[in-house]
Amino acid sequence: DIQMTQSPSTLSASVGDRVTITCRASQSIGSWLAWYQQKPGKAPKLLVYLASSLQDGVPSRFSGSGSGTEFTLTISGLQPDDFATYYCQHYNNYPLSFGGGTKVEIK
Amino acid sequence: EVQLVESGGGLVQPGGALRLSCAASGFEFPTYWMTWVRQSPGKGLEWVANIKQDGTEKHYVDSVKGRFTISRDNAKNSLYLQINSLRAEDTAVYYCARRQWSLDYWGQGALVIVSS
Secondary structure (H helix, E strand, O other), X not given: OOOEEEEOOEEEEXXXXXXXXXEEEOOOOOOOEEEEXXXXXXXXXXXXXXXXXXOOOOOOOXXXXXXXXXXXXXXXXXXXXXXXXXXXXXXXXXXXXXXXXXXXXXX | OOEEEEEOOEEEOOOOXXXXXXXXXXXXXXXXXXXEEEEOOOOOEEEEEEEOOOOOOEEEOHXXXXXEEEEEEHHHOEEEEEEOOXXXXXXXXXXXXXXXXXXXXXXXXXXXXXXX
């Protein structure tokens, strides 16, 4: 089974900061990776698919990169609405799995 | 507008059973794989099961194999999750999601609490 490891688990940042979240896969998953944003009490929302493709309607300050085993989600110019928890997920094969999450907090 | 609405959650005793439903609208339901994902209180996301468009292919996480059954009724635009032999560790919010490789639309979730 493929394990997904996110870092950091918590990140403190200020509005306007550039923020980077890392996700590592235990084996190569090509570009079969998605990023989701989740706010308390709400369902996750797809931000990025195929490692670097932005979902329709997602602000361009979000970007994804990487392939193989190492991936990053970058938020360029953190906005108040971006304080949330972010998850990566591989869909290379079964079982699908998520990273443990990165909580982005207000500094 | 794509909508996924879960129902059927509640409080169940250990060893009990429950059937979750997910009503889909706003898209061609029979043409998509569908997925269940769960989230235990205060914890991360866990993929539970997937089902192919025509229901002929199903996949499960190991921890639910033999206890959970995913199914669908394309005529009713509905997805189901039959949960048997419930354990305390199955307590979670259960989300249905549309699978377009990644999970592009999610329902609001149904809370299942397993407790005596």
